[in-house]
Amino acid sequence: MVEVPAAETAEPTAADWAAAVAAVHGLPAGGTVLLVCHVNPDGDALGSMLGMALGLRRLGITQLQATFPGATAGSGDDGYAGPPEVPEPFRWLPGLDLLVPAADAYPAPDLFLCFDAASASRLGGLADRLGTAGAAVVLDHHASNTRFGGIHLVDPGAAATSVVAEGLLNRLEVPLDAEIAQCLYVALATDTGSFRFDMTTPAVHEMAARLIATGISPGVISRRIFDTRPFGAVRLYGDVLQRAKLEPEAAGGVGLVWTYATLDDLARHGQKPYVLEALIDSVRCAAEADVSCVVKQAGPGEWAVSMRSKGAVDVSRVAVALGGGGHRLAAGFTGRGSVDDVIGSIRAELRGA
Structure with a gap:
């Protein structure tokens, strides 16, 4: 795996989008998909990953796993190991049932999707799947992205990786529903600082409007992720x-x-x-x-x-x-x-x- 020096990169080309769509549609029957976000995931990393996972499930893909470096099984009320622990502000997100400990992730998935990581080092030991996967798609918005992986959906002009994720879901013709929208809205709101940062463009508000139109409550979501802590x-x-x-x-x-x-x-x-x-x-x-x-x-x-x-x-x-x-x-x-x-x-x- 070779990484090139970070550079100011343009938004994904039509060929990049087409390659990513083809990688999803080209999955074999019963093909496995592993979605991974960066270590110590924030709202954009988790929200983008889970929103995409739910979208792929809507397409009928059933062999799905989502994880992140360092994810270990939590302890359930019955004393048995459960899904990995995620930061408390995000424990209500839809799609958490798809989360598995990193040690249990598919070793050689047919498709590997990576979210919000500017370099392979942010994937920890899960980076080895870049070499064992049938195809690898990187969704990111960091200008410092090192262009690792095979298919690059990297848009430094995007306010959040969720903008890129929504773009791929749209090209896959996955309609937004409230569960997908909650994940993507959390991602968008966290990386724009609740729509306060300079990357908050008209397009960001237009995306937020599309997500809110599914029936989600921005007030409830904001209280959960910004205004609640022990x-x-x-x-x-x-x-x-x-x-x-x-x-x-x-x-x-x-x-x-x-x-x-x-x-x-x-x-x-x-x-x-x-x-x-x-x-x-x-x-x-x-x-x-x-x-x-x-x-x-x-x-x-x-x-x-x-x-x-x-x-x-x-x-x-x-x-x-x-x-x-x-x-x-x-x-x-x-x-x-x-x-x-x-x-x-x-x-x-x-x-x-």
């Missing part, structure tokens, strides 16, 4: 925000605000890592800084880093230089060493961004 997470946010640092001189004088969270923080408040995903929104609102950053401990000497920009800095260039990827205004990477090491590397890259 009280322990509220206390955790207070601790982590207390240590936020403002560096007005950083990034060429446009400013950097950052904080960090440790595994001890999570344990002290009885919380799981996913609750920290929304913390960046509380940090990025600092008026004195264009760039915001949250450094989240993933293991000994390992940190998941989320970065945001209000427009003056292209944080994707910083993230790519440090081994990650993303968009101009939202990006991330995995850092190594201490918090000071990670922040020091960000400061250095910001000087040239």
